[in-house]
Each structure stands twice: as C-alpha cells, then as structure tokens.
Amino acid sequence: MEPHRHNEKCREVFALLSQYLDVELPAEVCQQIETHIAGCGPCVEFTESLRKTVELCRQYSPAGPPAPIGEAARMRLLDAYKTMLEARQA
Amino acid sequence: MEIRSREQEAELAKQLMAGRPDAFDRFVDYFGSKIFHYSRMMCGHREDAEEVAQETLLKVFESAERLREPGNVKSWIFSIARNECLMKRRKSVFAPARELSLDEFLPVRSGDGEQVRLEIADWSALPDALALQSEMRAQLERSIQQLPETYKSVLLLRDVEGLSTEETAAILDVTGETVRTRLHRARLAVRKDLDEYLRAAGGKREDHGTASAQ
Numbered sequence: 259m260e261p262h263r264h265n266e267k268c269r270e271v272f273a274l275l276s277q278y279l280d281v282e283l284p285a286e287v288c289q290q291i292e293t294h295i296a297g298c299g300p301c302v303e304f305t306e307s308l309r310k311t312v313e314l315c316r317q318y319s320p321a322g323p324p325a326p327i328g329e330a331a332r333m334r335l336l337d338a339y340k341t342m343l344e345a346r347q348a
Numbered sequence: 349m350e351i352r353s354r355e356q357e358a359e360l361a362k363q364l365m366a367g368r369p370d371a372f373d374r375f376v377d378y379f380g381s382k383i384f385h386y387s388r389m390m391c392g393h394r395e396d397a398e399e400v401a402q403e404t405l406l407k408v409f410e411s412a413e414r415l416r417e418p419g420n421v422k423s424w425i426f427s428i429a430r431n432e433c434l435m436k437r438r439k440s441v442f443a444p445a446r447e448l449s450l451d452e453f454l455p456v457r458s459g460d461g462e463q464v465r466l467e468i469a470d471w472s473a474l475p476d477a478l479a480l481q482s483e484m485r486a487q488l489e490r491s492i493q494q495l496p497e498t499y500k501s502v503l504l505l506r507d508v509e510g511l512s513t514e515e516t517a518a519i520l521d522v523t524g525e526t527v528r529t530r531l532h533r534a535r536l537a538v539r540k541d542l543d544e545y546l547r548a549a550g551g552k553r554e555d556h557g558t559a560s561a562q
Contacts, residue, residue: 265457273450276532282513300466304455307471311539314488315507320385327380331402335376338409343367346413 267294271301275308351378354422354510361421365412380405383429386504389493390433400432407432423515426505430519446496453536469546491541499534506531 271291277283278291295301327335351357360378363371380401387397407428408415415424456467492500492508505516506527513531517524 269454272454273532276535277528282528300455300457300464303466303468303471307468307543308535308539310471310474311535311542312507314484314542315492315503315535315538316510318485318488318492318508320388320489327376327402327405332376335402335405335409336372338406339364339372342409342412346365 268298268301271295271298272304275305276312279305279309279312354419357422358418361415361418365415365418376405379408379425382509383425386426386429386509387433387436389504390430390497390501391436392493393436396433396436400429400436403432404429422509423511423519426509426511427519430501445498448496448499448533448537450533450536453533453540469543469550471543471546474546487542487545488538491538491545494541495534495537499530499537502527502530503534503538507535 271278271294274283274287274291278288281288283291295305351360357378360371360375364375383404384397384401387400388394391397391400404425408425415421457464458467459465492503495503501520502516505511505519506513511519513524513527517527520527
C-alpha cells in the first residue's frame with residue numbers, strides 16, 4: 259500500500275467522520291468508509307476517540323445549581339402564565 | 349418524574365398548556381435550568397445567564413399561543429434563548445469570529461507504510477460512562493467552553509441538548525450544511541483537547557490507564 263494514497267483516503271474519512279457517526283451519509287459512502295477503516299489501524303483508533311468524544315458530550319449535564327429562578331422572578335413568570343391560560347380559555 | 353426524552357418534554361409542554369397544577373413549576377425548573385446552563389456556556393457570565401433564563405421563560409409564557417406543536421417546544425425555547433443571549437453579548441461587535449479549520453485537527457502520524465501510528469492517547473481504556481468522573485467532566489466543560497461561539501452553540505444544541513440538524517439550523521438561522529460543518533469541527537476540537545488532557549494525565553499517573561501507548 260502506498261503511504262501517500264493511504265493518507266489521502268484517511269483524510270477523506272476524517273472529513274466525513276461526524277456525519278458517519280451520526281448516520282447521515284448515503285449507504286454507499288458509509289460502506290466505503292467502513293471498508294477503509296477495517297483495514298486502517300490509525301483510522302480505527304481515531305474514529306473510536308471521536309465516537310467517545312461525542313458520547314461524552316451527549317452524556318454531559320452541566321454541574322451547578324439546578325434552579326436559577328428566584329422567588330420574585332418566579333412570581334412574575336406565574337403572572338404571565340396565568341394571563342396566558344386566561345387568554346386561552348376566553 | 350425525571351425528564352429524559354423529547355417525548356417527555358413535549359408531554360410537559362402539553363400539561364403546561366392544559367393548566368395542570370404542577371406543570372408550571374416543573375416547566376420552569378426543567379427548562380429554566382437548561383436555558384441557564386446553555387446561556388452560561390454561551391455568555392460566560394452567571395448573572396447574564398440567570399437573566400436570559402428568566403427573560404426567555406417570560407417570553408415563552410407571553411407568546412405560548414404560538415406553540416401549536418408541543419413536540420417543538422424545546423427548539424422554540426432555544427430559539428428565544430439564543431436571541432436573548434445575543435442581546436446580552438458583552439464582547440465587542442468588532443471582535444473577529446475565529447474559524448476552525450479541519451487541518452488543525454488532523455492527528456500527528458508517526459512511522460510510515462503499514463507501521464503508521466497516531467500520536468494520540470489510548471482512548472480504548474476510557475469507559476463510555478463518565479458521568480461520575482468529575483475531573484473528566486470538568487475538563488469536558490472547559491473544552492466546550494473554549495470553543496469559538498459559533499461552534500459552541502452548535503455542539504451544545506446538537507450533542508448536549510439532542511436537537512436535530514434541522515432544528516439547530518433553524519435556531520441559529522444557518523443552513524443544515526453549516527451545522528454539520530461546525531459540529532464536526534467543534535467535536536474535533538473537543539476531541540483534541542480531551543486527548544491532550546488524557547495524555548498529560550496518563551503521563552503523570554501510569555495506573556490511570558489512559559497513557560499514550562505510542
């Protein structure tokens with residue numbers, strides 16, 4: 259295998275990797291990517307690291323106080339909510 | 349009941365519109381918290397984020413008659429929140445937006461031919477469920493935080509909030525193609541940042557199991 263050509267294919271895969279992981283690519287393009295990855299150790303490794311990154315982002319829930327809405331603000335919101343409900347019932 | 353899915357969010361919106369007794373508090377707590385965290389990451393200021401959460405919810409209640417489809421509640425709320433964030437922006441309007449290019453995230457390769465290796469951390473040692481590893485969580489937050497604004501908003505909406513490409517495009521007023529491009533670069537930037545963190549952590553602690561194998 260010529261290193262240069264191999265590199266080029268890796269770059270193509272690299273550019274499409276998020277869409278591949280999100281299953282947003284046409285089936286034939288997915289197939290081409292899978293065929294390349296199956297025979298390319300570096301791409302296997304890189305794809306796995308990106309897949310885990312996406313997984314971490316999806317699991318990420320920010321730390322910190324869950325209820326930033328204070329009492330005064332909540333009353334103001336409740337007034338707006340009641341007005342909205344009344345308007346709907348009218 | 350803890351809300352975990354888009355269906356449950358839509359159900360909460362339905363209950364709110366129907367005037368169910370506890371729906372108001374649950375709605376305010378759930379979406380108030382989501383908007384607050386999104387805005388804190390986008391604005392960088394806690395006070396701004398609190399105001400954005402309040403103003404967004406107020407606009408939601410004032411114009412709730414526009415919510416015809418409860419399934420769209422989340423993208424509708426984030427559209428309002430995004431506009432509120434823009435109005436809070438303290439940065440100079442003349443500050444140039446930083447663009448991320450694909451090339452800056454290409455991993456460094458060593459060796460040649462069949463022996464090519466990547467100079468990256470050993471991610472296989474990293475479990476998928478990292479919820480409880482607070483150090484890693486904090487690092488992830490820092491990595492997301494330092495993304496340029498246009499990339500950060502896409503990653504937060506697509507990956508953290510689970511909105512679709514189309515919903516994210518509508519919220520940010522860009523094309524789906526732009527969302528895909530920015531999402532990929534944002535993920536690559538976060539990946540690179542986490543990789544550096546893992547390599548540094550592995551270098552310091554051999555028992556961590558995440559040292560670069562190269």
